[in-house]
Amino acid sequence: MTHMRSTSSVLVDVELLVNGRRLPLALDPRVTLLDALREHLGLTGTKKGCDHGQCGACTVHLDGRRILSCLTLAASASGREITTIEGLADGDRLHPMQQAFIDHDGFQCGYCTSGQIMSAVALLDEPCGPGEADVRECMSGNICRCGAYPGIVAAVQAVRQGRG
Amino acid sequence: MIGAAIDRLDGRQKVTGRATYSAEWPIERLSYGVIVQSAIAKGTIAAMDVSAAEQAPGVLAVITAGNAPKLPQGGQAGVNPPAGRALTLLQDTRVRYNGEPIAVVIAESFEQATHAASLLRVNYHEEQPAVDIMQALPTAEPYTKKILGQFEPFSRRGDVDAGLRDAAVVVEATYTTPLETHNAMEPHSTIAVWERDQLTLYDATQYVYGVKRFVAKTLGLRDDQVRVVSKFTGGAFGSKGSAWSHVVLAAMAARHVGRPVKIVLSRRQMFGPVGGRPYTVQRLRVGARHDGTLTAIDQDVVSSTSTFEDWVESSTLQTRMLYAAPNVATAQRLVRLNLGTPTFNRGPGESSGTFGLESAIDELAWRLGVDPIELRLRNYASVDPETGLPWSSKSLRECYERGAERFEWSRRTPAPRSMRDGDHLIGLGMATATYPAKRMPASAAATLTADGAILVEAATHEFGTGTYTVMTQIAADALGVPIDRVRFELGDSNLPDNPISAGSMTVSSTGPAVHAAAVALRERIRQAGADPSDVESCRRIIAAAAGAPLSATAAAAPGAEKARYSMHAFGAVFAEVRVDPELGELRVARVVGAYAAGRILNPKTARSQMIGGIIYGLSMALFEHTAIDPRNGRYLNADLSEYLVPVNADVGDIDVLLLDETDEHVNPLGVKGLGEIGTTGVAAAVANAVYHASGVRVRDLPITIDQLLAGSDR
Numbered sequence: 001m002t003h004m005r006s007t008s009s010v011l012v013d014v015e016l017l018v019n020g021r022r023l024p025l026a027l028d029p030r031v032t033l034l035d036a037l038r039e040h041l042g043l044t045g046t047k048k049g050c051d052h053g054q055c056g057a058c059t060v061h062l063d064g065r066r067i068l069s070c071l072t073l074a075a076s077a078s079g080r081e082i083t084t085i086e087g088l089a090d091g092d093r094l095h096p097m098q099q100a101f102i103d104h105d106g107f108q109c110g111y112c113t114s115g116q117i118m119s120a121v122a123l124l125d126e127p128c129g130p131g132e133a134d135v136r137e138c139m140s141g142n143i144c145r146c147g148a149y150p151g152i153v154a155a156v157q158a159v160r161q162g163r164g
Numbered sequence: 165m166i167g168a169a170i171d172r173l174d175g176r177q178k179v180t181g182r183a184t185y186s187a188e189w190p191i192e193r194l195s196y197g198v199i200v201q202s203a204i205a206k207g208t209i210a211a212m213d214v215s216a217a218e219q220a221p222g223v224l225a226v227i228t229a230g231n232a233p234k235l236p237q238g239g240q241a242g243v244n245p246p247a248g249r250a251l252t253l254l255q256d257t258r259v260r261y262n263g264e265p266i267a268v269v270i271a272e273s274f275e276q277a278t279h280a281a282s283l284l285r286v287n288y289h290e291e292q293p294a295v296d297i298m299q300a301l302p303t304a305e306p307y308t309k310k311i312l313g314q315f316e317p318f319s320r321r322g323d324v325d326a327g328l329r330d331a332a333v334v335v336e337a338t339y340t341t342p343l344e345t346h347n348a349m350e351p352h353s354t355i356a357v358w359e360r361d362q363l364t365l366y367d368a369t370q371y372v373y374g375v376k377r378f379v380a381k382t383l384g385l386r387d388d389q390v391r392v393v394s395k396f397t398g399g400a401f402g403s404k405g406s407a408w409s410h411v412v413l414a415a416m417a418a419r420h421v422g423r424p425v426k427i428v429l430s431r432r433q434m435f436g437p438v439g440g441r442p443y444t445v446q447r448l449r450v451g452a453r454h455d456g457t458l459t460a461i462d463q464d465v466v467s468s469t470s471t472f473e474d475w476v477e478s479s480t481l482q483t484r485m486l487y488a489a490p491n492v493a494t495a496q497r498l499v500r501l502n503l504g505t506p507t508f509n510r511g512p513g514e515s516s517g518t519f520g521l522e523s524a525i526d527e528l529a530w531r532l533g534v535d536p537i538e539l540r541l542r543n544y545a546s547v548d549p550e551t552g553l554p555w556s557s558k559s560l561r562e563c564y565e566r567g568a569e570r571f572e573w574s575r576r577t578p579a580p581r582s583m584r585d586g587d588h589l590i591g592l593g594m595a596t597a598t599y600p601a602k603r604m605p606a607s608a609a610a611t612l613t614a615d616g617a618i619l620v621e622a623a624t625h626e627f628g629t630g631t632y633t634v635m636t637q638i639a640a641d642a643l644g645v646p647i648d649r650v651r652f653e654l655g656d657s658n659l660p661d662n663p664i665s666a667g668s669m670t671v672s673s674t675g676p677a678v679h680a681a682a683v684a685l686r687e688r689i690r691q692a693g694a695d696p697s698d699v700e701s702c703r704r705i706i707a708a709a710a711g712a713p714l715s716a717t718a719a720a721a722p723g724a725e726k727a728r729y730s731m732h733a734f735g736a737v738f739a740e741v742r743v744d745p746e747l748g749e750l751r752v753a754r755v756v757g758a759y760a761a762g763r764i765l766n767p768k769t770a771r772s773q774m775i776g777g778i779i780y781g782l783s784m785a786l787f788e789h790t791a792i793d794p795r796n797g798r799y800l801n802a803d804l805s806e807y808l809v810p811v812n813a814d815v816g817d818i819d820v821l822l823l824d825e826t827d828e829h830v831n832p833l834g835v836k837g838l839g840e841i842g843t844t845g846v847a848a849a850v851a852n853a854v855y856h857a858s859g860v861r862v863r864d865l866p867i868t869i870d871q872l873l874a875g876s877d878r
């Protein structure tokens with residue numbers, strides 16, 4: 001029996017622009033953006049729930065729009081603007097959405113929370129209708145197994161209405 | 165401070181991504197382990213070719229039954245269910261379920277390990293597995309040991325046959341619940357680090373001391389050689405209450421390669437090797453007189469377990485205590501299947517058991533023409549009917565009343581298919597929720613530090629339950645200091661010993677220990693001449709002691725109350741459903757849950773926990789079902805697009821009422837626990853509402869479109 005020669009680990013140069021910082025990396029081309037953040041950059045705020053684009057835990061912003069970092073190869077994000085949960089607050093001042101999640105208890109275990117908040121912040125600039133049902137729909141790519149959905153909807157609505 | 169609806173104290177960490185979950189600890193020289201799983205459900209491994217994997221770039225080792233270190237007693241030294249589970253630790257070549265670990269590949273990177281794991285070539289001697297519960301039902305055997313070492317596996321009061329003969333109406337039906345897989349959002353993860361012969365495990369767990377003791381025994385180490393750290397766990401629901409195979413395998417792998425190893429299960433790997441709720445097949449016979457007085461209840465529950473460990477889903481327990489029926493018999497039987505061993509799943513026993521019992525009671529109400537709440541009130545148990553003991557407290561009547569009022573139960577017209585909104589059929593249903601109030605021994609330490617802050621420590625757990633928050637509230641309250649002077653630390657087996665966080669007993673167990681330690685520290689501060697609430701005086705006494713901190717420890721344990729009282733939380737849950745009669749589409753538009761669970765320490769986190777519990781119950785009612793390939797026992801829908809759980813748009817209005825209830829007996833804090841009860845009763849309330857809406861009685865969860873359409877044809 002012959003063995004197929006396995007993929008050799010050639011590295012590619014990648015420059016990730018994360019939360020305003022320029023981060024050069026030499027990565028295995030198979031590394032996802034999610035694993036680049038978590039395993040190579042120590043930015044573990046972005047979570048892995050499924051690694052298959054099915055749960056939303058890994059949501060980050062790429063050039064201002066929400067994407068699933070587990071379905072994005074790090075190399076393909078090279079040079080583009082990435083925002084993660086760690087980049088949302090302004091120093092000690094939380095982003096209004098982060099504060100609203102605390103105020104409305106929009107989480108329990110916290111594991112889906114980064115993804116929920118990144119989706120919720122992106123939603124503010126999306127054509128999502130005004131009602132609660134609209135928010136539920138627009139937030140349905142982010143699973144919360146703890147069942148914090150009512151608090152999540154309340155948080156999103158509070159921020160949207162606060163912006164008036 | 166106790167009873168204040170304060171925000172979660174770990175909220176800031178969680179919304180900024182700075183809460184550290186187990187896979188996220190920065191560890192030097194970390195390597196990555198990936199588990200390879202069996203592709204058959206029963207048999208032995210005939211041959212395994214690991215050479216391609218071993219030669220793949222970055223691979224440090226491939227561990228199989230051929231080269232794994234031999235563990236004491238064949239890896240069984242720690243087995244003592246449910247505290248220590250029977251695991252698969254590469255000690256032999258047997259295969260007992262599809263997806264059982266058969267090798268671990270360790271490499272420099274996750275990508276390299278994942279790729280190399282795909283290169284293993286395995287040949288099996290395959291045998292015919294038993295994986296179909298209905299086919300295996302005739303092999304069910306009575307379970308005869310105590311369930312969880314505590315509850316009798318069967319019960320008998322009065323004479324059920326006589327009671328059924330006396331009945332004017334008897335409902336006899338079989339209800340089934342499927343295999344349900346927890347699917348906490350955080351995958352199970354363990355980092356194992358050896359420093360000489362000391363092992364540290366960063367583990368996603370509900371029980372740091374349990375993991376520590378189990379791993380020590382299994383590997384033949386002393387307890388003091390193992391430390392377990394778990395500061396934040398990303399949801400658990402029972403699945404992380406035990407150390408499963410990957411935890412020990414991570415430790416074995418790290419020793420083998422001489423480097424720290426991280427193993428994070430893939431979502432697919434969470435179907436089978438880390439437990440789930442077993443199948444239940446519940447046969448119920450419930451008899452009553454014309455006036456609704458129950459004459460008998462008989463419940464026979466068959467649940468599934470693996471071929472190598474007995475796990476019993478205790479779905480009969482609520483049947484023994486919920487109604488004042490004179491004649492009640494229950495029995496638990498087990499069927500052994502070639503599937504992974506089941507485990508605690510939110511409201512273990514009661515969540516599945518109330519589906520059977522509370523559906524049957526609803527069927528009875530319909531047959532008798534009695535309102536379902538009225539039927540329950542006519543059989544209200546004013547003492548525990550099984551033991552004769554008084555309740556430590558019980559406010560179920562108030563739950564029915566307040567819940568019905570909030571839900572506007574009175575608008576319900578009794579006949580099925582009698583309520584409509586446009587093209588939709590509307591149905592209103594209800595069920596009883598209940599879960600026992602449990603407690604275990606626990607301990608805690610409280611320390612006044614030089615800056616006047618107070619550190620309180622107990623090796624308990626945070627997985628969304630609000631433990632950091634409520635323990636801080638308890639300690640601050642006992643010390644008479646503001647919340648922000650207290651810091652609570654948990655999740656480390658170097659801290660004072662605490663029980664598993666499961667069975668809704670964290671607050672009832674750890675809470676009294678934290679309270680006692682805080683009171684003891686308060687007294688020590690006073691004896692030293694300071695006032696705990698006066699920071700300056702606190703700083704002075706520490707300075708006077710040359711900076712040595714002032715500490716107190718305390719232990720707290722249940723007393724004789726269990727022999728004197730029957731202790732349970734109760735609730736009533738109401739569901740409004742909309743059914744499209746043409747398409748069979750079902751939506752739960754609204755749920756109201758009214759609960760009495762003793763004192764509520766933090767209404768904000770408590771309300772969230774109840775909402776989460778109800779959504780978990782809706783998930784059981786509408787979605788969850790682990791599909792098994794009948795040919796080879798393969799878990800067919802092992803991911804989050806095929807294994808359905810509710811998303812935001814699936815969840816309608818949820819209204820939670822937490823009733824005031826004072827309980828002087830249950831424990832010093834008067835709390836009964838909230839984690840489980842929210843899930844109980846929900847599936848029955850939905851099924852009962854579906855019947856009211858459509859006239860279709862669904863007795864097999866989850867309630868699906870095909871059942872609604874098939875039922876309406878009849």
Ligand code: FES
Nearest residue numbers: 049051053056070
């Ligand atoms: S981890 Fe990316 S969607 Fe689940």
Ligand code: FES
Nearest residue numbers: 108110112144146
């Ligand atoms: S907060 Fe736990 S999964 Fe959403």
